Amino acid sequence: MFPNLNNLPVYDTTGVNERVKRFCSRSIKKSSKVEGLKLAMSMIDLTTLEGKDTKGKVEQLCYKAMHPHDVLKDIPKVAAVCVYPSYVGVAKKALKGSNIQVASVATAFPSGQSNLEVKLNDTKFAVDQGADEIDMVISRGAFLAGDYQFVFDEIASIKEACGKAHLKVILETGELDTLDNVRKASEIAMYAGADFIKTSTGKIQPAATMQVTYVMLDAIKDFYLKTGKMIGMKPAGGISNSKLALQYLVMLNEVLGEKWMNKNYFRFGASSLLNDVLMQLVKAETGLYQSPNYFSKD
Amino acid sequence: MFKSSWTYHEAPESTDHIQIKEQYELYINGAFTKPVEGKYFDTINPSNNQKIASIAEASKKDVDKAVKAAKKAFKGWAALSGKERGKYIFRIARLIQERAREFAVIESLDGGKPIRESRDIDIPLAANHFFYYAGWADKLAYAFPNRKVKPVGVAGQIIPWNFPLLMAAWKLAPALATGNTVVLKPAETTPLTALKLAEIIHDSGLPKGVVNIVTGAGATGAEIVNHPEVDKIAFTGSTGVGKYIQNAIAGTHKKVTLELGGKGANIIFEDAAIDQAVEGIINAIFFNQGHVCCAGSRLFVQESVANVVIQKLKDRMETLIVGDPLDKNTDIGAINSKKQLQTIENYIKIGLNEGGEIYQPNCNLPKKGNWCAPTLFLNVSQSHRIVQEEIFGPVLAIQTFRTIDEVIEKANNTPYGLSAGVWTQTGSKIFHLTQKLNAGVIWANTFNKFDATSPFGGYKESGFGREGGLHGLSSYVTFD
Numbered sequence: 138m139f140p141n142l143n144n145l146p147v148y149d150t151t152g153v154n155e156r157v158k159r160f161c162s163r164s165i166k167k168s169s170k171v172e173g174l175k176l177a178m179s180m181i182d183l184t185t186l187e188g189k190d191t192k193g194k195v196e197q198l199c200y201k202a203m204h205p206h207d208v209l210k211d212i213p214k215v216a217a218v219c220v221y222p223s224y225v226g227v228a229k230k231a232l233k234g235s236n237i238q239v240a241s242v243a244t245a246f247p248s249g250q251s252n253l254e255v256k257l258n259d260t261k262f263a264v265d266q267g268a269d270e271i272d273m274v275i276s277r278g279a280f281l282a283g284d285y286q287f288v289f290d291e292i293a294s295i296k297e298a299c300g301k302a303h304l305k306v307i308l309e310t311g312e313l314d315t316l317d318n319v320r321k322a323s324e325i326a327m328y329a330g331a332d333f334i335k336t337s338t339g340k341i342q343p344a345a346t347m348q349v350t351y352v353m354l355d356a357i358k359d360f361y362l363k364t365g366k367m368i369g370m371k372p373a374g375g376i377s378n379s380k381l382a383l384q385y386l387v388m389l390n391e392v393l394g395e396k397w398m399n400k401n402y403f404r405f406g407a408s409s410l411l412n413d414v415l416m417q418l419v420k421a422e423t424g425l426y427q428s429p430n431y432f433s434k435d
Numbered sequence: 436m437f438k439s440s441w442t443y444h445e446a447p448e449s450t451d452h453i454q455i456k457e458q459y460e461l462y463i464n465g466a467f468t469k470p471v472e473g474k475y476f477d478t479i480n481p482s483n484n485q486k487i488a489s490i491a492e493a494s495k496k497d498v499d500k501a502v503k504a505a506k507k508a509f510k511g512w513a514a515l516s517g518k519e520r521g522k523y524i525f526r527i528a529r530l531i532q533e534r535a536r537e538f539a540v541i542e543s544l545d546g547g548k549p550i551r552e553s554r555d556i557d558i559p560l561a562a563n564h565f566f567y568y569a570g571w572a573d574k575l576a577y578a579f580p581n582r583k584v585k586p587v588g589v590a591g592q593i594i595p596w597n598f599p600l601l602m603a604a605w606k607l608a609p610a611l612a613t614g615n616t617v618v619l620k621p622a623e624t625t626p627l628t629a630l631k632l633a634e635i636i637h638d639s640g641l642p643k644g645v646v647n648i649v650t651g652a653g654a655t656g657a658e659i660v661n662h663p664e665v666d667k668i669a670f671t672g673s674t675g676v677g678k679y680i681q682n683a684i685a686g687t688h689k690k691v692t693l694e695l696g697g698k699g700a701n702i703i704f705e706d707a708a709i710d711q712a713v714e715g716i717i718n719a720i721f722f723n724q725g726h727v728c729c730a731g732s733r734l735f736v737q738e739s740v741a742n743v744v745i746q747k748l749k750d751r752m753e754t755l756i757v758g759d760p761l762d763k764n765t766d767i768g769a770i771n772s773k774k775q776l777q778t779i780e781n782y783i784k785i786g787l788n789e790g791g792e793i794y795q796p797n798c799n800l801p802k803k804g805n806w807c808a809p810t811l812f813l814n815v816s817q818s819h820r821i822v823q824e825e826i827f828g829p830v831l832a833i834q835t836f837r838t839i840d841e842v843i844e845k846a847n848n849t850p851y852g853l854s855a856g857v858w859t860q861t862g863s864k865i866f867h868l869t870q871k872l873n874a875g876v877i878w879a880n881t882f883n884k885f886d887a888t889s890p891f892g893g894y895k896e897s898g899f900g901r902e903g904g905l906h907g908l909s910s911y912v913t914f915d
Contacts, residue, residue, distance in 0.1 A: 155711075164764055169443045172441065395439060
C-alpha cells in the first residue's frame with residue numbers, strides 16, 4: 138500500500154539537533170556501560186565492502202566475527218557479516234554453525250544506478266548464494282525527482298525477490314539533503330515492505346548521523362502505532378567508537394524502548410567499532426586500557 | 436508502550452572539589468562581617484532537607500552599614516574610566532569560568548536544580564553576562580549617542596531563588612558597568628552561590644564597598660527597599676512583593692525595575708514540527724522544575740493535532756528522570772523548598788477539585804527531600820484557577836484551540852505578560868503572533884532560551900524594565 142506522503146510530520150533541524158545533544162549528555166557509567174557495550178557488540182554488522190575484497194579477506198573477517206576476542210569471557214558474537222554478493226557463498230561457508238547472519242548488499246550498490254532487471258538479478262544471486270539479509274539501496278535520483286511511486290515499486294519488487302531473506306533498505310541519507318526527505322523516504326520504504334531501514338552505504342559523506350537516525354526512529358514509531366508492525370533500524374558508516382555507539386543506544390532506549398533493544402530490531406553497520414568496544418570491555422574488567430595491538434585487525 | 440529498559444547507573448557529579456564553610460558572614464565594605472545582632476539561619480539542601488551551612492541574617496543596622504559603604508564607594512567607582520571598570524568585570528567573568536564546576540555543584544546542592552542545567556546553563560550564562568557588560572563599560576557613549584550618561588547611585592538588588600547566581604549576574608553586571616554601587620540580597624533559601632560570588636569579587640580586587648552582599652529573608656529585603664539612601668531598586672520575584680515595593684517607594688526619588696511572575700502561553704499550531712514542539716513543551720514547563728517566571732505553563736494546542744501532541748508528550752514524560760540533582764542523568768531535580776512544594780501540591784489539589792484530568796508518569800520519587808512528579812492537567816479552561824495563577828512548579832495546564840484569533844485572545848487573557856512560545860513552520864504566522872501577543876519575550880519554535888545580548892522583561896503584572904542587552908543598561912543610568 139502506497140503511503141500518504143502529504144500529511145507527514147515535518148522536522149525542525151535546530152530542534153532535532155538539540156534533542157540529539159540531550160541524548161549525548163546522558164552519562165553511561167559502570168554496570169550500565171558494560172551492559173550497553175555488550176548490547177552494541179551483539180548488534181554489529183561487521184562489514185567489508187571494498188573493490189579489493191577477496192576470499193581470503195572475507196574468511197579472515199568471518200573468523201573475527203566468531204572469535205572477536207577469545208581472552209574475554211561472556212561476550213556476545215556480532216549479529217552479522219556484511220559483504221558484496223560475490224562473497225556471500227564464502228561467508229556462508231566460513232560462518233557455518235555460528236548463528237551469525239550473512240548480509241549482502243545488492244541492487245547495484247552503492248549508487249543504485251541500473252535497471253530493475255539487473256537489480257533483481259543481483260538480489261536473487263545473493264539470496265541463492267545463501268544471504269540471510271539483503272541491504273538494498275533506493276534510487277535517490279528518482280526520489281529527488283519526485284517519482285516516489287517508482288521508488289516504492291522498486292523496493293516492493295526487491296522485497297519479493299528476497300523471499301525469506303530480510304530486507305534492509307538503505308536510504309543514503311547523505312544524498313537526501315533534508316530531514317523531511319529522510320522521513321518521506323523512510324515512510325516509502327516501510328510501506329513497501331522493508332524489514333529494516335538503514336541510513337547509508339558508507340560510501341557517501343555524511344554517513345549515519347544521530348539526527349537522521351532520530352528522524353528514522355520517529356518514523357518507525359509512528360509506523361508501529363499505525364500498523365502494529367515493528368521495523369528495525371540500522372545506522373551505518375561513521376560509528377567507530379564506543380561512546381558514539383552508546384549514545385545511539387541511549388537514543389534508541391528513550392525513543393523506541395525495550396522492544397527494539399536487541400539485534401532483531403537494531404544494528405550498527407560498522408567495522409572499526411568492534412575493536413573499540415572490546416577495548417572498553419577489557420578496561421571495564423581490568424581497569425586498564427590496553428594497547429590497540431592486543432586487539433586483532435581482520 | 437515505548438518503555439525504556441536500560442536503566443542508567445547513577446552518575447553523580449563529584450563534590451570533592453568544592454569548599455563550603457560552616458558559617459557565612461555578610462560581605463560589607465570589602466570584608467566578611469558578622470551581623471550586628473548575631474543572628475544566623477540555615478540553608479537547606481532541598482534534595483534531603485539537611486542543613487548545608489549557617490548564613491548571617493542582616494538586620495536594619497547591617498543593611499544600613501552596607502548602603503553607607505556603597506554610598507561611600509560610589510564617588511570613586513563612578514569616577515573611574517569605563518575601561519578600568521570593565522577590567523574588573525572581565526576579571527569576575529573569568530574567575531567564574533575558572534570555578535564553573537564548583538559553582539555548578541553548589542548551585543545544585545543549595546537549590547535542587549539538576550547539575551545538567553546548572554553546569555550547561557546557569558553558570559556559563561552568568562559568566563556570559565559579566566563578559567557582555569564588561570564590554571559595554573567603556574562604550575556607554577555609543578549605547579546612548581549624544582547623551583551624557585551618569586550612573587544612578589546605590590542600587591538595591593533583590594534576587595530570587597530559582598536562578599541564584601544567574602540572577603545575581605543579570606543585576607550586578609550592568610550596574611557595575613554603568614558605574615553604580617550595589618547592595619545585593621540573595622534569596623534566603625539559596626544564598627550560597629552569591630556568597631561564593633562575594634569571594635570571587637573579593638579576589639578580583641574590586642574597590643571595597645562597590646558590591647555588598649547581605650543575606651536574609653523578606654525583612655532584610657524590606658530594609659533595602661525602604662532605605663532612604665538607596666537610589667534604585669531592581670527586584671526579581673513574586674508579583675505580590677513587586678506590588679509591595681512599588682507601594683513602598685511611591686513618592687520617593689527611587690528608580691525601580693521589577694521582573695515578576697508569569698503564566699506563559701505556549702502555542703502549538705497544526706503545522707508545527709510536532710516532535711520538536713513536544714520537546715519544547717518539556718523545556719518550557721519542566722526546565723528547573725518549573726521554577727521559572729517565564730515558564731510556558733499554559734499550553735495551547737490546535738485541536739486537529741491535540742491527540743497526537745498529548746500522546747507524544749505523555750510518552751516523552753515517561754523517559755524523564757526525576758531524582759538526585761547532582762546526578763548527571765537527572766532531568767528534573769528537587770523542589771526548591773518545603774514551602775514551595777506545599778504551594779505546588781495545593782495547586783494540584785485545586786486542579787483536581789476543579790475537575791481537571793491529571794496525568795503524571797510513573798517515576799520513582801526519592802523518599803527524603805522535596806519532590807514533585809511532572810504533572811499535566813487536561814480538560815481545563817481559562818476559568819480554572821490552575822490556568823490563571825502562577826504555580827511555579829512542574830505543572831502544565833493544557834487547553835485546545837481552533838482558530839488563530841481565539842488563541843491570541845486566550846493567550847493575552849491573563850494579568851501577566853512575560854513570555855510566550857509559538858510553534859509553526861509558517862514564518863508569516865510567527866510574525867503575526869509576535870505582534871499580537873502581549874508578552875515581553877516570545878520564542879518561535881523554541882522555548883526558554885536566554886542570552887546576555889537579549890533583553891528580558893515583562894508587560895502588565897509581570898513587571899517593567901528590561902534586563903540584558905543594550906536595554907539592560909538604561910535602568911542603571913540617568914542623563915544630564
